[in-house]
Amino acid sequence: MITAKRMIKNLYRDSVSLMQFSEKVRALEGIQQASAVMATENNISLLVEARLLAEAVPPSPNDLLIVVEAQDESAASAALDAAEAMLKQKSADTAQGGPKKVPPRSIEMALETLPAANFVLISTPGEYAAAEAQKALQLGLHVMMFSDNVSIAEEIPLKQYARDHNLLLMGPDCGTAIINGVPLGFANVVRRGDIGVVAASGTGLQQVTSLIDRFGAGITQAIGTGGHDLKAEVGGITMLQGIDALAKDPATKVIVLVSKPPSAGVASNVLERAAQSGKPVVVEFIGADPASFSSGNLFGVKTLEDAAVAAVRLSQGQAVGEFTDALPERYSALAQPARETLNPEQKYIRGLFSGGTFCYETVLLLTQTLGKVFSNTPIRKEDSLPDVWKSQEHTVIDLGDDLFTQGRPHPMIDFRLRNERMVQEAKDPQTAVILLDIVLGYGSNMDPAGELLPAIRQAQAAAAEQGRSVVFVGSVCGTDSDPQNLSQQEKLLRDAGVLLTDSNAQAARLAAAIVSRR
């Protein structure tokens, strides 16, 4: 090892830059240690003591002294050259001369850049999010809190403050919204129209808005409430505000509400407010009996797809009509040939989901048809999967659960975990159907089919080695205007043999049809 030094005259960098600079130099090839300090007498003596300087040099306190310990002279020389270049580099903007704007570091600074803004999206770690939301509300801004890990104790006063000041606070843990045609968070590009949505579920909102687009209608606003909003403690503050806002909005003709069943008191308030809106309201309390809250202008439905269909019919001035649990013929026609590819031992569905609400809806529908369905997010406690890493009988897994996402991106973005699990399921001789959701839109993986296809082929190869094949069933949630393009993604998946339906509910029913008559 050798040491080398270079003095840079009258060059000042702030201490954060100097620290980052030292780390960058240390990471260069052949460099063991690096330091950049002001060339004061005390620092020089410290460097000599640390043996980073062979001998003392004359102090020059306004100059920067760079020292490196390197494996050889050429590495040291290259590192010092690189270091000097890094230090002298000015940003392109600054080098061109003239004032340069630095990125805003606070909501207030951002407002100065964009004074007409009235909305802020907060995506900080949860521990900082409530304070930022409070600042934004006090500045008179509507807020979308993408951040999770915000306690209900923090959420309640924020929502009360927002309501009392005629502001909307979406979230915390609000992953999806579409405001004035702008998709926010994980959201799809849908056409504008006359249907407004308020949802306590991100993928629920994505499914309903995407299907409305697929059926030829469009969205005014899609408001996310966050998952805690309809709990008794919070009282559905944001959902009630959302209903009021859409009721007043002249562009909104039909309102859709999506949530898991709220507590009784909250449900009663929400339904009462919806009834008072004076507009047709489609209500999807996923898992609740729709007949129990259908009356007057309220139309209860059983699936996310039915919610979209009902909303489109109402927006077109048609009657809502009846909904059936039966599989449409175009899908039931797919079931028989698929069934014939399976051997008698292959009896079970293995659902691997990236969307929490898709998983929940699937468990509900399969339970009604097939009986017991194991899950990490079961409807009934007794159906809880004992080991989430190993499926048994019919199993439906939410891979977006915290258990699976610690230290890795969400499965809508990172497909590795689901791909590995698909191969694992294909190796199980009892697996008949692997059931998937594929979510497009902003925030999601830019090529889900491209991620899935190699794993599907690998899974089929693993099954083929044991003389079997597995049926893949799924639905793609998205639109042709999404960056990934719905039609292209569907074509790639269909060409690979995946049986696709238009909605998550139909995919669950198709999977059930394949395994239920055996």
Add this chain to the structure above:
Amino acid sequence: MHLQALSIGESVPRDHFDAVVQSAFDSALNLRLAEEDRLVTLLQAEHYELPQGIRIWQKGLSLQFIDPGTRAALRGGILRFESAALSVDLRAARVWDRRVSHLRLQPDTAALQAAWAAAWQLLNAEQRRKNADLIAEILLQPGARSLLSQRVGALLGPLLRAAADLDAKLAVDHARGLIGLGPGVTPSGDDFLIGFLAALWSIAGDAPERENFLRAFGAGLVAAAQHTSEISRTYLFHAARGQFSSAVFDLVAAFALQGEISSAVQAAVHVGHTSGMDTVTGFLLAVPAWYPRVNAPWTAAGVLI
């Protein structure tokens, strides 16, 4: 571009000076005064106050577009930069002149001791989180982990004793080992001394022997500050006169007025990369110099005079 100054520090000449740009950063620009060995600093609005600072009514503007070496002149309260289309009007700016000595800390009160204990805990946690070279509680232990810690630790006890004995000459001798020591454009040792001086100025009260000590100690430090960077020298120049940034003032005020210690410490330690932490270290470790109580939290923490 013509900007209004929001505030100016008490030591900034109000009407007339000539200067040259010494250094420029995103949020600050230093001007070397032609007739004095110190700097005046132009600051963005969100920056804390400095006794040598001119805060301008403009956020989000990087000041790096003005090159070092550019000449500047203040005439009639308007600061103009040669060949850089910028002028700053100082005439309506309010003067920032708060002094920590007016806060009169009383370390023998239970409230201050509780605040000290809380601040000590917060400081050490932050230093450990940032993996800082200087960690306050480790300075007090033998066999400190880095050479920098060992140097500061070795000087700390003698410096505190000299301050306790009001021996300014000896205090300067020990402090000289800290001047210009450590990383940063304001080296850690200098930042430590600024915190150290802030504590002594705020505790001194009306005792003339303490004030005499501070003036002599300060004068010695200013002379020794020829061995550190020009930016750091300016901070020491003001600290020797009892003038500090608003970040330091707010910290002392939280102690004196029994304010929210946690947020004051958090704000103070987040100045620069390590500067704020080093300043708070100096502040907390200087408090015991004139109050070496056996049952105080600093004694329990191992600060022995």
